[in-house]
Amino acid sequence: MxxxxELVVKGVRNFENKVTVTVALQDKERFDGEIFGLDVAMDRVEGAVLEFYEAAARMSVRQVFLEVAEKLSEKVESYLQHQYSFKIENPANKHERPHHKYL
Incomplete structure (x- = not known):
């Protein structure tokens, strides 16, 4: 990032066999608050502390953002290549314009 x-942990919920961490993406300069939040569900790991789940959730969300950014970059590049590509025509294949003779 x-x-x-900034990825901010907004909350952690414990269930019997799962832990769900809510991670929010915040823009520190333009927005006062969250851009959006994601819930990351993980299997409970015996002996793991809260910080383990928070770090794992941040890494998981970061990986999702990297994958989305890569796909968006590919789409934009493909769009730009298509938009700005041009066809080079061979002048030998063009039809000659008729020449007018003026008297």
Whole structure:
């Protein structure tokens, strides 16, 4: 993440065999609050402390963002290549314009 964005743990919920961590993406400069939040569900690990789940959730969300950014980059690149590509025509294949003779 760039320094303008921050992943913040908003909460942790414990269930019998699962732990769900809510992670929010915040833009520190343009928004006062969350851009959006994600719930990351993980299997409970025996002996794991709260910080373990928080770090694992941040890494999981970060990986999702990297994958989405990569796909978006591919789509934008494909779009730009298509938009700015041009066809080079062979002048030999063009029809000659008729020349007019003026009297």
């Amino acid at each position: 760039t320094q303008d964005y």
